[in-house]
Amino acid sequence: MADGDDRQATFGSDGSLETDTTPDATGENDFGEAKESNETDGGYSRYTVSSLLQKAVRRSDEDVAAWAAWELARSGYAWNLWDRLNLYVVEDLRAGSDVALTIERYEELATERWEPAEWKGRLCAIHAALAAARARSTREGPNADEYFRSVADLRAEARERGEEPAHDFPVGDLEPGGEFDAIFDGHTGEGSKLGRGTRFFKTRGARVGPEGEGEHSARWQRLAMLLDEERDYSAAELDRAVEPVDSDDPWHEPETIGKNREESDESDREDGDEGGRSDGPDGPDDSHESLSDFSS
Structure with missing residues (x-):
């Protein structure tokens, strides 16, 4: 969901975790106990399950990915589920994968046509997680971003020293008559x-x-x-x-x-x-x- 980032964990001045649990995520867990903040119906931390979902997608573990998506959806954390699944599309999947459109469609069905925590919404969550887990996994986007940022810093430091950088962008100076x-x-x-x-x-x-x-x-x-x-x-x-x-x-x-x-x-x-x-x-x-x- 678009407002997912607004509901991520933050820490207070005393180091304690500050959270905003949505009304859909309250109630009792599977054991008949009142759920604590950010607790899933199965008694897990939603942060742990969310991290598990991402790692399962990255490692192509379909069983675990499907369960993690189901657990978040049924526990009232569908907003967290869809926010993370859309992040995985750009963070962990190969560029150009049509899974991005597949996940977008499942999210639309689960959140706009049906109730995300109900049966049809949970099926959409499972299908989206399976689609992501079955897609080609790669960290090429984040790896490229981290590398380019590091090179940018090195280039700036080298210029300040009046030296040639030890590492440069793959395009050099981009001047007419050159490679490009x-x-x-x-x-x-x-x-x-x-x-x-x-x-x-x-x-x-x-x-x-x-x-x-x-x-x-x-x-x-x-x-x-x-x-x-x-x-x-x-x-x-x-x-x-x-x-x-x-x-x-x-x-x-x-x-x-x-x-x-x-x-x-x-x-x-x-x-x-x-x-x-x-x-x-x-x-x-x-x-x-x-x-x-x-x-x-």
Whole structure:
């Protein structure tokens, strides 16, 4: 729940635990005894059960994850359960997992359509916990965050000493002409100053990962470039635009594209293509392809 963080444990000035137990979590436990603050129906601390749920998800222990979710839901701590499950999605599961949407849907059903502590709500809690436990577990998000924060501190300390940092971000200084030169197209201030327009973006900045463009996407890209009334792309440029990046060196781009094109700042300007046709040393470049090559 959105207000879950407001109900986390805090400590008073004397070191005692200060809690806010919701009305749904009061009453008697399974033994007929009045529940203490933050006690579950089974007689456990909700903090202990919540921690158990996260570790069970992380270790892919389905039985324990399902029980912990059930225990929190039936004990009146559904807000705590759903708050933690949504945290696990970003803290303990592999990026891109569709489990995030699954858990969101179960939470919606349990809290908006049904009562979270009732039978249907408890089933949603169990299903969500099982979905999380069965997903690919990883600590890549928190590990990356901790590493990047540490490197940021080291970089700042090194700059203060006037030294090069022992550890740096994986992108270095991010300057034109460097490893990531392709990012400096017309969408950036540096790229605009270099006169890098649509030609540069199409043949360098818009290229996709090692899997490459799909058949339809590649065809549409080529046709769009051929129909461009302001630029006349060579066959080499058409090929380069849809060529997948190298999985081992995804940022490499050649200085020139095609043996007949001398790429320069001037040739890439929006109004500097001079019709766009590139002439080779022996006359006009005949390597341009026609619409008929891709329109079928």
